[in-house]
Amino acid sequence: MNPTATPPTRPDRTPHEEVSMTATATPTARCDRSFFNAQAIQALDPFGLDDALADLPALNARADVPALTALLQHMTAQYKHLTLLDAESTHATMRDFGIVLGSLKRHGVEPLSVVPHLEPILLDLGGQHDMVPRDTVLHYTVWNPDGERRRLYTGDPQERELQDAVTNVFPHLSASLALSDSLADLDPRDVRFAPLAMHLARTSEVMVDTIDRVTQHVSPIFFAQTMRPYFEEIHVNGRAYLGPAAAQVPLWLIDITLWASDRSHPAYEHFLQESLQYSPPSWRAFYAAHSARPSLVTKVSALLASDAHQHDRNLLRSADALTALLRTLKVFRGRHLGIARRAYAEDVRLYEHGSGGAPIELLKTITQLTKENEAAVRARVGGRPGGHAPARGEVGSGA
Incomplete structure (x- = not known):
C-alpha cells in the first residue's frame, strides 16, 4: 500500500x-x-x-x-x-x-x-x-x-483500563513525533542532540508505566476472549478494515527515525504499510518523509566508526542518549511481548493473530531488532574514550 x-x-x-x-x-x-x-x-x-x-x-x-x-x-x-x-x-x-x-x-x-x-x-x-x-x-x-x-462494548472495568491506557499514551506519542522530527534534522555532534534524545527517552517512559498498569489490571484471558472479538475487521466498499484495537497506536513514530528506516525487517515493513492507513494524515506524511532517510542509529554509528570523531564529547553524549532511548523501548517491547504471549497462548486464544493483524512472531522480531540496535550503539560507545551512561544533568552540558 x-x-x-x-x-x-x-x-x-x-x-x-x-x-x-x-x-x-x-x-x-x-x-x-x-x-x-x-x-x-x-x-x-x-x-x-x-x-x-x-x-x-x-x-x-x-x-x-x-x-x-x-x-x-x-x-x-x-x-x-x-x-x-x-x-x-x-x-x-x-x-x-x-x-x-x-x-x-x-x-x-x-x-x-x-x-x-x-x-x-x-x-x-x-x-x-x-x-x-x-x-x-x-x-x-x-x-x-x-x-x-463512555462508549463501551462490555462495561467491564478492564475495558476502561485498556481505553485509558491508550488515551494516556496518545499525547506523549504525539509529542514524540515533534521530537523525532527535530532529531532527524540535527547532526549527532550538535550540542542539542543529546538533550533532545534524552527528552524523547523520558517521554517514552510513559509507555512502560502504562503497560505495567495494564498488566496489573487487565487479565490476558479478558482481552483474548472478551475484547478481541470486538476488533474484528468489517468490509466497506469491497475492502476489509480492522477494528479499533491498541495495535493501531503508532509506536513506529519513534522507530522509523530511530532505527527502522534502514535497519528494519521485511515483516515489520509490511506491517507498517498495512497499519499506516489507520493513522492521521500528518503521521502518514511523517512516515513518507522519514522512511527514506538514514536512521539516527545509522548516523551515530557511522560517526563513531570514524577516527576523526572519536574524541567528540557531544557525539558520545548523543550515543549514550540514544542507548537510553533504545533501552526504554526494549523494556516496553519486552512487556508487550509478555502480555501477547499470555493472551495468545494456545489454551487461551480465540485467534491466531493479534488485533492488528500480526502474529506473535512479529513482536519477537521487533523486540530483537530493538535489542540489536541498542547493542550496536552501545558497542560503538564502549570502544571510545569517554563513553559512559549519561547522568540526567550531564547530557546537555558542554559544547
Whole structure:
C-alpha cells in the first residue's frame, strides 16, 4: 500500500469534495488540528443517543442482534438530519457509528449486509479527513467521552483500563513525533542532540508505566476472549478494515527515525504499510518523509566508526542518549511481548493473530531488532574514550 494513498472514496463524490480531500491530505493542511482537539470531540453526542449507547454492554451481553441492527438502522436514517459543522462533529459521528459496527461484527454479523445504506456514509465520513471508512483506535479511546458517557462494548472495568491506557499514551506519542522530527534534522555532534534524545527517552517512559498498569489490571484471558472479538475487521466498499484495537497506536513514530528506516525487517515493513492507513494524515506524511532517510542509529554509528570523531564529547553524549532511548523501548517491547504471549497462548486464544493483524512472531522480531540496535550503539560507545551512561544533568552540558 502507498502510505500517502487516500482511503477509497465514493464514485459520486463532487468536484468540491474531491478538492477538500486533496487539501486535507497535504502534510501541512490544518496540521490535523481536529485530531488533537479531544475534549471537543468527547463532548459531542451527534445523534443524541447517549442513553441508548450506554445500553450497548447489555445488548452485547445477550447478543441481541435485532436490537443492535435496529439501532444502527436508526442512526443511518438520522444521519441526513445531522448538522456536522466541523471536523470534531464528523469524528464524533464516526465514533458512535463505530461502537455499534464492532458490536454487530462481534456477534457474527457483517454490519453493511444488514444496513447497506450506511456504506456511502462511512465512505464520506472517512474521506472528509483522509481516513479509513470506519472507526479507529482514536475514536474508541482518545475521542471517547469519560465517565457515564463512555462508549463501551462490555462495561467491564478492564475495558476502561485498556481505553485509558491508550488515551494516556496518545499525547506523549504525539509529542514524540515533534521530537523525532527535530532529531532527524540535527547532526549527532550538535550540542542539542543529546538533550533532545534524552527528552524523547523520558517521554517514552510513559509507555512502560502504562503497560505495567495494564498488566496489573487487565487479565490476558479478558482481552483474548472478551475484547478481541470486538476488533474484528468489517468490509466497506469491497475492502476489509480492522477494528479499533491498541495495535493501531503508532509506536513506529519513534522507530522509523530511530532505527527502522534502514535497519528494519521485511515483516515489520509490511506491517507498517498495512497499519499506516489507520493513522492521521500528518503521521502518514511523517512516515513518507522519514522512511527514506538514514536512521539516527545509522548516523551515530557511522560517526563513531570514524577516527576523526572519536574524541567528540557531544557525539558520545548523543550515543549514550540514544542507548537510553533504545533501552526504554526494549523494556516496553519486552512487556508487550509478555502480555501477547499470555493472551495468545494456545489454551487461551480465540485467534491466531493479534488485533492488528500480526502474529506473535512479529513482536519477537521487533523486540530483537530493538535489542540489536541498542547493542550496536552501545558497542560503538564502549570502544571510545569517554563513553559512559549519561547522568540526567550531564547530557546537555558542554559544547
